[in-house]
Amino acid sequence: MKGWIWHVEDKIGKAKLETKSADPSIAAIVDLKPYANEEIYITTYLLKEKQKTGKQIYAVIYQVDEDIVGGYGHLEDWLPGVFSLKDKERLIGEGTITK
Numbered sequence: 001m002k003g004w005i006w007h008v009e010d011k012i013g014k015a016k017l018e019t020k021s022a023d024p025s026i027a028a029i030v031d032l033k034p035y036a037n038e039e040i041y042i043t044t045y046l047l048k049e050k051q052k053t054g055k056q057i058y059a060v061i062y063q064v065d066e067d068i069v070g071g072y073g074h075l076e077d078w079l080p081g082v083f084s085l086k087d088k089e090r091l092i093g094e095g096t097i098t099k
Helices: 085-093
Strands: 008-019 039-049 057-064 067-075
Touching: 008 057, 067 085
Parallel strands: none
Antiparallel strands: 008 039, 039 057, 057 067
16 A cells, blocks of 8 residues: 555455455446456555544455455545545545545
8 A cells, every 4th residue: 555655554354355246336446357257355454544524544455366456445424435545635635634
């Protein structure tokens, strides 16, 4: 997550995902089609960064073997709820999160 400039506070969990049961709501952010026949692991992290409201921010990372193949961020109680991990500066500029 170093390349995305986020800071991890804690690892929340890790789970195996079969691509055939992948959540279609994240399809616009994470393209899992190239990994249709592979085991994908999802790791969720609590981030040190916070929303201006004080609510938590999470990063969800998808891995095949040891390679990161995608990820997205999740803001607690925020619509649309998910965002690209590349959008940190935009979220700061909009006043959604603190630096």
